[in-house]
Amino acid sequence: MTTTENDTDAAEIPVPGITPRPVIGKLPQYTAGKPPVAVEGLQSYKLSSNENPYPPLPAVLEAISTAATVNRYPDPLSTALRNELSAFLDVPAEDIVTGGGSLGALNQLLATFAGQNPDGTADEVIYPWRSFEAYPISVGLAGAESVQVPLNADGTHNLDAMAEAVTERTKVILLCTPNNPTGPVLTTAQVEDFLRRVPSNVIVVIDEAYEDFVRDDDAVNGIDMYRSHPNVVVLRTFSKGAGLAGLRVGYSVSHAPITQHLRVAAVPFAVSTIAEQAAVASLRHHDQVVERIQGLVAERTRVVEGLKALGWSIPSAQGNFVWLDLGGNTPEFAALAEQQALAVRAFGNEGVRVTIGEEDANTRFLALCATYTKGPRVS
Known part of the structure; x- marks a missing residue:
């Protein structure tokens, strides 16, 4: 039998009666950052996925290369990592639930606390918009209803509007700080005030996927909020600062009344043994991880100052990225960037x-902005 004999396009094969859940047709598709195109004479750079452009530490790479038990299932509780995080964060290991990245940890939480009720009504999940583009997908797949609250003009959360959006059906509120893709953080004072306005039976998730890059002294610390508010859940990941995006390891931190239910919905073996060992090694060499992160923070500062020197207006950047409010000029600018690899x-x-990338990539990006006459100008 040759390959061509059964080389029929799968989409052309009729499968009567097989249809997805109705919600699938209503959900946006997640769009991953595209790789750069090859341009003759130019080194290509990917600044589209908020990845750490540098590989993990040598000690982490060694931990990965010496893993010899991949024929066995990983520890479903990620005990070694949870114990390491317990000491690192000074929280009980029982309050930590690991997942496949912070998104995996979020999906576990939504599957546990927000969805469709027996009477057919859907729980509500409130979150800012625009924010992390997986939010509407995750909420919809859980069976819950998205309540999107538009950001303020400066890219920050409109916490007043979010508090006013709470109803009896609200089960979860998502706060993204720094907000992806716009960049600003929430402050401690803002979150404390917001939590006072939210019913204690509503879970408030503080998504801190980019907390490693935050240098604002007033920025909220999710772990501090968790210590004093039983309804707070913190999400963090090793994808960004530690450079382990390809291994998918994250976690949530919350109190026992929440974690006892989260463990029921947790995906078995979501964190591989290799990912767990790499995360543990990253924690044990945290000072070296911070050095690398600080290099990216310095580059972020250079990029932000460079844009401001051009007269461009951008939101406060506290992640490993900057946001250009280009409106209808967005496709044009992206195409010009592509021409520059x-x-x-x-x-x-x-x-x-x-994304803040390698030094040469950032320099080329600034050079492109210097020639672009339609940037978001300071009014």
């Missing part, structure tokens, strides 16, 4: 998110 993340006609 730079892959950036365009969001329709809203704006462009550009």
Whole structure:
């Protein structure tokens, strides 16, 4: 039998009666950052996925290369990592639930606390918009209803509007700080005030996927909020600062009344043995991880100052990216970046998110901005 004999396009094969859940047709598709195109004479750079451009530490790579038990299932509780995090964060190991990245940890939480009720009504999940583009997908797949609250003009959360959006059906509220893709953080004072306005039976998730890059002294610390508020859940990941995006390891931190139910919905073996060992090694060499992160923070400062020197207006950048509010000029700018062998993340006609990458990549990005006459100018 040759390959061509059964080389029929699968989409052309009729499968009567097989249809997805109705919600699937209503959900947006997650769009991953595109790789850069090859341009003759130029080194290509990917600035579209908020990845750490540098590989993990040598000690972490060694932990990965010496893993010899991949024929066995991983520890479903990630005990070694939870114990390491317990000491690192000074929280009980029982309050930590691991997942496949912070998104995996979020999906576990939504599957546990928000969805469709026996009477057919859907729970509500409130979150800012625009924010992490997986939010509406995760909420919809859980069977819950998205309540999107538009951001303020400066890219920050409109916490007043979010508090006013709470109803009896609200089960979960998502706060993204720094907000992806716009960049600003929430402050301690803002979150404390917000929590006072939210019913104690509503879970408030503080998504801190980019907390490693935050240098704002007033920024909220999710772990501090968790210590004093029983309804707070913190999400963190090793994907960004530690450079382990390809291994998918994250976690949530919350109190026992929440974690006891989260463990029921936790995906078995979501964190591989290799990922767990790499995360443990990253924690044990945290000072070296911070050194690398600080290099990216310094580059972020250079990029932000460079944009401001051009007269461009951008939101406060506290993640490993900057947001360009380009509106209808978004596709044009993304195409020009592509011609310079730079892959950036365009969001329709809203704006462009550009990851802080290698020094040469950042320099080329600034050079492109210097020649672009339609940037978001300071009014």
